[in-house]
Amino acid sequence: MGTPKQASDDSSHHEPATRQRRPGGRSARVRARVLEAVGELLLEAGYDGLTVDAVAERAGVHRTTVYRRWRDVGTLLADVLDAASDDNWSPPDTGSLEGDLTALNQEVYEALAHGGPHLTTALIAAAFRSPEAAEALSAFWEDRYARCAAVVARAADRGELPGPADSRALLVAATAPLYHELLLLRAVPDPTLPHRAATATAAAARADAFRPATPPRPQATPDAAPDPACPRP
């Protein structure tokens, strides 16, 4: 879930027979090329290597087009994260709270636990440099956590929880140890961590550790309406 994917030009990849229709149009294709260039440059040279001119050159787009539409590096980074949110990602549905949390954590682990550069890590580092990137990264994660409320709602529906649970607190408890160990503590990646953190959080949830403060948050009650941000639960 913590893995913003690289933007790509879907119009040419997925509809070759109707290429002349240009779904999304020229503007969408320029955006895809520019955002792909931002990701590439960020991975190759980090935030310091990211300039509007370098992005324009890499994307093969006139620099005034990039300046007019994005203005600066912060806006470009924010748009990478906006584009990454604009997908149909939904949390895994494995049939158990422990299984769903393990699968979520596995996604986070794969984004953070490797030696080489990765867009997620590069964007998190960039967020410490650019307020616009920081704000967009927060929005990206808030959207992911909102979609993941479905994981807690399903657990409640299955009777896995003793009562209402604060879904955000539960989800943060499950995923935060991965970010903490891999990104901040820079511990040697432990492939058992996704499952261990999920198991501990599921046990805590069964022990009513995420009982909401009074009054309960609406989305945390087991009979709450489905989260509208999660159209494919």
Added chain:
Amino acid sequence: MGTPKQASDDSSHHEPATRQRRPGGRSARVRARVLEAVGELLLEAGYDGLTVDAVAERAGVHRTTVYRRWRDVGTLLADVLDAASDDNWSPPDTGSLEGDLTALNQEVYEALAHGGPHLTTALIAAAFRSPEAAEALSAFWEDRYARCAAVVARAADRGELPGPADSRALLVAATAPLYHELLLLRAVPDPTLPHRAATATAAAARADAFRPATPPRPQATPDAAPDPACPRP
């Protein structure tokens, strides 16, 4: 616990009557002045404003002295963190696991949950720029977690835990949500978070959620010897 304190020249502050003895000597006083200058510049101008020359000027120390002893900015940052580890900090002892974890989390919260610049946040951001700072920050935190193993050992001694617990996993579970919410998600600071995260983790521990993988890690067993890194438990 996540709060490296600013180095200061203790020789002049605490022993005015014996100032002529110069405890620690000239070299120790130069180090204290230089490390204090590093912290000040990092807070004022961030990593980009941190140069060896600026540090020398701020500290009132000849630049060749700084270059000879510290070489570069990465080494200076690493020494700030080394100096911060060289204290007699020990985890709070409140008489209960929940109380100890809440007090620990309160320290983290106070370091991270404010609008203005703070040395902890500045050092974490610098660690995304400098491998030396990253390594030193990891070592600082590992030392803190090792000292905090006493919190889990005391809980076990009091019979608060149903069996052996992985103290590191328990401590990371308690503290990670604070770093995640305040530093990565940049959520609006919630003053109930330190206590909520502590309560959830203590409940999880009572539910045996941190049972160690086989074989148990030595420091996690309730009858383990006191942690030698924690002389004042």
